[in-house]
Amino acid sequence: MRILGIDPGIGICGFGLIETVGRASARALDYGAVTTMVDAPLPARLLELYDSLIEVFEQTKPEVVAVEKLFFSKNITTGIAVAEARGIVLLVAEQKGISVYEYTPNEIKKSLTGYGAANKTQMQEMVRVHLGLVNKPKPDDAADALAVAITCGFLYREGQKQSYEFSNSRKKVVK
Secondary structure, rough: OOOEEEEOOOEEEEEEEEEEEEEOEEEEEEEEEEEEOOOOOHHHHHHHHHHHHHHHHHHHHOOOEEEEEOOOOHHHHHHHHHHHHHHHHHHHHHOOOEEEEEOHHHHHHHHHHHHOOOOHHHHHHHHHHOOOOOOOOOHHHHHHHHHHHHHHHHHOOOOOOOOOOOOOOOHHHHO
8 A cells, every 4th residue: 555644844844655565564665855935925835835745646646645643732833834734735635535544643653663752763763664774764854754654554454544534525615
């Protein structure tokens, strides 16, 4: 199965495509990050993110999308921008007819390391190990996206249900 993991962000949005192989392994097919211009107004950045994610989805052709659930405790301004970026991810997945699975940061850490409070270095190393990569994936946002995809691969095989299933019926607005 081809799983596209997304680490949402307005400035940097990481993505990582994996393919699950058999019951217990996966391989990385593609990963990277989409960036937006820092000095652009928010609507322009959201449009730039949208256009870039459309391209990523078309190039990677995922069967499912895995995205990190929003969690913030200190900086609400950053949390709002990340929520807006997540909205773009969910919109693109819906437009493409792809089901979405969501995971909290603790679920991701626990599935990869067995420890819900693992640090970034530990996570990057486990992504490298799980995917059989020579080096840790860069940038960090891409490594985070790969971690989300790996988590989805693990939990999907255990029969987890989607967070969002795309709808075949589009509502039309009539004026």
